[in-house]
Amino acid sequence: MSAPKDTIVVGAGPVGCVLALVLQRRGMGVSVYEKRGDMRAAGAAAGRSINLVLTARGLRALAILGLEQEVLALTTPVFGRMMHSVSGELTYTAYGKDDGERNYSVSRGELNIALLNAVEAAKIPIHFEHALERADLSATDSVALHFERPGGPLEVHTSRAFGADGAASALRTSLLEHVEGECLTEMLPDGYKELLFPAVSDGTYAMSERALHIWPRGREMLMGLPNRDGSFTGTLYMPIEGEVSFAAISDVASAQALFEASYPDAIPLLGPEFAKELVEAPLGRLGTVRCFPWVLEDRVLLAGDAAHPIVPFFGQGLNCGFEDVAILAGLLEEGGELGAVFAAYQAARKPAGDAIREMALENFVEMSDRVGDPAFILKKRVEARIEQALAPLYRTRYTMVVYSSIPYHKAQEAGRIQERILSELCEGISAPEEVDLTRAAALVAQHLTPFVEAEGLDLTF
Ligand SMILES: Cc1cc2nc3c(=O)[nH]c(=O)nc-3n(C[C@H](O)[C@H](O)[C@H](O)COP(=O)(O)OP(=O)(O)OC[C@H]3O[C@@H](n4cnc5c(N)ncnc54)[C@H](O)[C@@H]3O)c2cc1C
Incomplete structure (x- = not known):
C-alpha cells in the first residue's frame, strides 16, 4: 500500500x-x-x-x-x-458478421x-x-x-x-x-478539418445514423460520424499543400468548388455556411x-x-x-x-x-483510395464470403482488431497470412460467387489454422 x-x-x-x-x-x-x-x-x-x-x-x-x-x-x-461515390451512389458494408459486432460513436x-x-x-x-x-x-x-x-x-x-x-x-x-x-x-503530409452536418429541423438524421459515412476520393476523404443530437461530425482529410489540398481551399469560393466537384451529395446535408466554416476551421496535423x-x-x-x-x-x-x-x-x-x-x-x-x-x-490508403479499386472490392467481398462459410476458423483482420482481445500484433500477423490466401483465391475470378470454398477451407487449414493454434488465438469472439 x-x-x-x-x-x-x-x-x-x-x-x-x-x-x-x-x-x-x-x-x-x-x-x-x-x-x-x-x-x-x-x-x-x-x-x-x-x-x-x-x-x-x-x-x-x-x-x-x-x-x-x-x-x-x-x-x-x-x-x-x-460509401458515397462522386455520383451519389451508396454502398453499405457491415462491420462484422451481425449487428452484435458494432462500434459506438461518442x-x-x-x-x-x-x-x-x-x-x-x-x-x-x-x-x-x-x-x-x-x-x-x-x-x-x-x-x-x-x-x-x-x-x-x-x-x-x-x-x-x-x-x-x-x-x-x-x-x-x-x-x-x-x-x-x-x-x-513521422508527420503525414495530410491534415484534417472538422465540419458539422446539422440535424434536420425535426431533430432527426439527414443520413443513416447506423453507418460511418465515407466519401473516398484518392488522396482526400470526407467522413461523417453520427452524434446523439441528430447531427454528424464531418472530418475532411487532405494533403496540407499541393494541387488538391487545404492550402488550395483557403477561400470560400475554392472550398465550395471542391465540394461541388468531389462531394456534391454532401452539400445539401451541410449547413448553408459550410464553405466558410471549413475555411475558418483549425487545421489538425x-x-x-x-x-x-x-x-x-x-x-x-x-x-x-x-x-x-x-x-x-x-x-x-x-x-x-x-x-x-x-x-x-x-x-x-x-x-x-x-x-x-x-x-x-x-x-x-x-x-x-x-x-x-x-x-x-x-x-489510410485503404479508406481513402483502395475502397474504390475493383480488385480490392472483389478481395473484400471474397473475404466476406469465406468468413461467412468458415467462421470461426476465419475472422477478418478488421474484426480481430476491433472486436477481439487478440493482441494487435498477432492480428496483424494473421492478416498477412490471410492476404496471401485471398490473393491466391482471387486469381482468375471476377465475382465472389466464383470463389472455390473447398480450396479456401484447405488453404485456411494449411496456412492460417496452424498459426492460430500455435499462438493460442481465440477466434470465437
Ligand atoms: C481526427 C481524429 C480522430 C480520431 N478518432 C478516433 C477514433 O475514432 N477512435 C479512437 O479510439 N481514437 C481516435 N482518435 C485518437 C484519440 O483521440 C486519442 O488516441 C485519444 O484521445 C488519446 O487519449 P489520451 O488520454 O491518451 O490523450 P489525450 O486525449 O490527448 O489527453 C491528454 C491529456 O493530457 C493533457 N496534457 C497534455 N500535455 C500536458 C502536460 N504537459 N501537462 C499536463 N497535462 C497535459 C491534455 O490537456 C489532455 O487533457 C482520433 C484522433 C484524431 C486526431
Missing part, C-alpha cells in the same frame, strides 16, 4: 482518468495534474462537434471500472460503413466529462491548469515534476509518475532525455511517434497517446489507450514487485502499439 498521493497521473484526458481510477483501486494514493482548465465549466459546448469511435476493445477497460454502461449511454451505435467532450466526474466521485484530486514542463528523473527513488501554472512554477516530488499527457507528452520527452532509447516522429522505452524502473510509465500516438484511420487510438490500462490493471492484479509489473506491461504493449501504428497508416 502506498502513502497518500505518492502516485501522480499527468493528463486528465480519457486515458489519464481511467488510469487514475485503476491505480486508486490498487490502493495507490493518486492525484492527477492537467494542463487545461476544467472542461466541465464549458458544459456541453466542450466537445459538441468532435467525436470518435469506441469499440469492444476499448470498452473492456471501462467494464473493469463498471463504467461501460454509463459511457454506452452517451454513444450512438454504428453498424457499418456507407462525443470526446462528453466522454471526458463523464470520466472526470468518475474521478471526482472517487475523491481523486485533479489539479487543473498545471502543465508539466519537465520531469527530473535523476534521483533513484522518486520523480520531481516541474509544472507551470497560473500562480507560477511548482515542483512536486512523487514516488511514481504515469504519463497520460497525450501525443506531445512532456513526461515522454523527459524519460527519453534520461535514458538511451528511440523516438521516431496527423502523425505517429514510435518510441522506446515506455517505462523507467517502478517510477515512470507511459500510456495512451503519450506512449503511442497513431493516425486515426483504424479508429483505435483511444481504444488502444484504454486497453493499455486494462492490461496494466490485470498485471497489477496478478501482483509482484512494481518494477516487474511495469516491465511486463511494456513487453506486452510495445509490440501491440507498433502494430496498430502500422495498421492505422495502411488503413
Whole structure:
C-alpha cells in the first residue's frame, strides 16, 4: 500500500482518468495534474462537434471500472460503413458478421466529462491548469515534476509518475532525455478539418445514423460520424499543400468548388455556411511517434497517446489507450514487485502499439483510395464470403482488431497470412460467387489454422 498521493497521473484526458481510477483501486494514493482548465465549466459546448469511435476493445477497460454502461449511454451505435461515390451512389458494408459486432460513436467532450466526474466521485484530486514542463528523473527513488501554472512554477516530488499527457507528452520527452532509447516522429503530409452536418429541423438524421459515412476520393476523404443530437461530425482529410489540398481551399469560393466537384451529395446535408466554416476551421496535423522505452524502473510509465500516438484511420487510438490500462490493471492484479509489473506491461504493449501504428497508416490508403479499386472490392467481398462459410476458423483482420482481445500484433500477423490466401483465391475470378470454398477451407487449414493454434488465438469472439 502506498502513502497518500505518492502516485501522480499527468493528463486528465480519457486515458489519464481511467488510469487514475485503476491505480486508486490498487490502493495507490493518486492525484492527477492537467494542463487545461476544467472542461466541465464549458458544459456541453466542450466537445459538441468532435467525436470518435469506441469499440469492444476499448470498452473492456471501462467494464473493469463498471463504467461501460454509463459511457454506452452517451454513444450512438454504428453498424457499418456507407460509401458515397462522386455520383451519389451508396454502398453499405457491415462491420462484422451481425449487428452484435458494432462500434459506438461518442462525443470526446462528453466522454471526458463523464470520466472526470468518475474521478471526482472517487475523491481523486485533479489539479487543473498545471502543465508539466519537465520531469527530473535523476534521483533513484522518486520523480520531481516541474509544472507551470497560473500562480507560477511548482515542483512536486512523487514516488511514481504515469504519463497520460497525450501525443506531445512532456513526461515522454523527459524519460527519453534520461535514458538511451528511440523516438521516431513521422508527420503525414495530410491534415484534417472538422465540419458539422446539422440535424434536420425535426431533430432527426439527414443520413443513416447506423453507418460511418465515407466519401473516398484518392488522396482526400470526407467522413461523417453520427452524434446523439441528430447531427454528424464531418472530418475532411487532405494533403496540407499541393494541387488538391487545404492550402488550395483557403477561400470560400475554392472550398465550395471542391465540394461541388468531389462531394456534391454532401452539400445539401451541410449547413448553408459550410464553405466558410471549413475555411475558418483549425487545421489538425496527423502523425505517429514510435518510441522506446515506455517505462523507467517502478517510477515512470507511459500510456495512451503519450506512449503511442497513431493516425486515426483504424479508429483505435483511444481504444488502444484504454486497453493499455486494462492490461496494466490485470498485471497489477496478478501482483509482484512494481518494477516487474511495469516491465511486463511494456513487453506486452510495445509490440501491440507498433502494430496498430502500422495498421492505422495502411488503413489510410485503404479508406481513402483502395475502397474504390475493383480488385480490392472483389478481395473484400471474397473475404466476406469465406468468413461467412468458415467462421470461426476465419475472422477478418478488421474484426480481430476491433472486436477481439487478440493482441494487435498477432492480428496483424494473421492478416498477412490471410492476404496471401485471398490473393491466391482471387486469381482468375471476377465475382465472389466464383470463389472455390473447398480450396479456401484447405488453404485456411494449411496456412492460417496452424498459426492460430500455435499462438493460442481465440477466434470465437
Ligand atoms: C481526427 C481524429 C480522430 C480520431 N478518432 C478516433 C477514433 O475514432 N477512435 C479512437 O479510439 N481514437 C481516435 N482518435 C485518437 C484519440 O483521440 C486519442 O488516441 C485519444 O484521445 C488519446 O487519449 P489520451 O488520454 O491518451 O490523450 P489525450 O486525449 O490527448 O489527453 C491528454 C491529456 O493530457 C493533457 N496534457 C497534455 N500535455 C500536458 C502536460 N504537459 N501537462 C499536463 N497535462 C497535459 C491534455 O490537456 C489532455 O487533457 C482520433 C484522433 C484524431 C486526431
